[in-house]
Amino acid sequence: MSQTPHPLQVYCNDKETVGVCRVEFYTTGGAFLQGMKMFVLILFVAILSIVLPGLHFITVPLGILASPFVWIYVFLTRKGAVKRMNGNFFCPECGANNNVAFRGIPPYSNKCVQCQHDFTCSPVAPPPGSNPRINGVKLD
Incomplete structure (x- = not known):
């Protein structure tokens, strides 16, 4: 601070x-960690959705494909942004x-x-x- x-x-x-x-x-490190948290969360949800019959054909590939883009988005929007005031x-x-x-x-x-x-x-x-x-x- x-x-x-x-x-x-x-x-x-x-x-x-x-x-x-x-x-x-x-900081850059804090933004990186926030992005990684979202990356892991989306992958985890995608893996958990394997048990959904029929729906897993859409959710698993989308989760795997979207997670790196979400990581990049979160990293770029958080880096240098206000955390607390x-x-x-x-x-x-x-x-x-x-x-x-x-x-x-x-x-x-x-x-x-x-x-x-x-x-x-x-x-x-x-x-x-x-x-x-x-x-x-x-x-x-």
């Missing part, structure tokens, strides 16, 4: 504020302190702990020396 804080842009009811976030990105900020609507923790799946939105207004967060900068993507857009 990035040890240096990064700006976190927060939008709520046409108001905005800046908070602080720590963003963890998938933790942050804190003051609500632009009511001023309450909010601590948030998001998985790497956008949109990064939640409700304020005090006023219950919806807000959307977006990290502003990647950690130094990395080549991450946020919401599918490569950051430079």
Whole structure:
């Protein structure tokens, strides 16, 4: 996880504020392992489908053929993508302190702990020396 804080842009009811976030990105090794997990899972399901009469003529070959493509897809989409994001900020609507923790799946939105207004967060900068993507857009 990035040890240096990064700006976190927060939008709520046409108001905005800046908070602080720590963003963890998938490394190449982490993306490789995620891809391998999906590869093994699809092969395992394909092998288990042998016991399905009639259906196994389709599921086994498709599982064997699709698993490498799924591995490549997962690897390429995860590499450099946001894995986790933790942050804190003051609500632009009511001023309450909010601590948030998001998985790497956008949109990064939640409700304020005090006023219950919806807000959307977006990290502003990647950690130094990395080549991450946020919401599918490569950051430079």
